[in-house]
Amino acid sequence: MCSLKSSIVNNLDIEATAKTTIPSLVSYSCQYWVDHLVHTPPDKTLMETVKFLMYEKLLFWMEVMGLLGKAYEVALILKRTLAWKVRL
Secondary structure, eight states, X not given: OTTOSOSOOOGGGHHHHHHHHSXXXXXXXXXXXXXXXXXXXXXXXXXXXXXHHHHHSHHHHHHHHXXXXXXXXXXXXXXXXXXXXXXX
């Protein structure tokens, strides 16, 4: 992911690595997708898309969040996603 040669990145290089390997659109979408989701009425088609994200792309998303220094936000984002799902 993110064109890294190894999953292990020196802590001092994380910010530089994130800036050079994560496109700004990916950075934005990884951080703020749930803000858009919770303002969208739930329906079955959108639920299938969220399920695909959670089942197929979760680890990639978590990796990007970690590189962005936002790993602490992952649990809150997942809780907000579950709250949105309950409205379905």
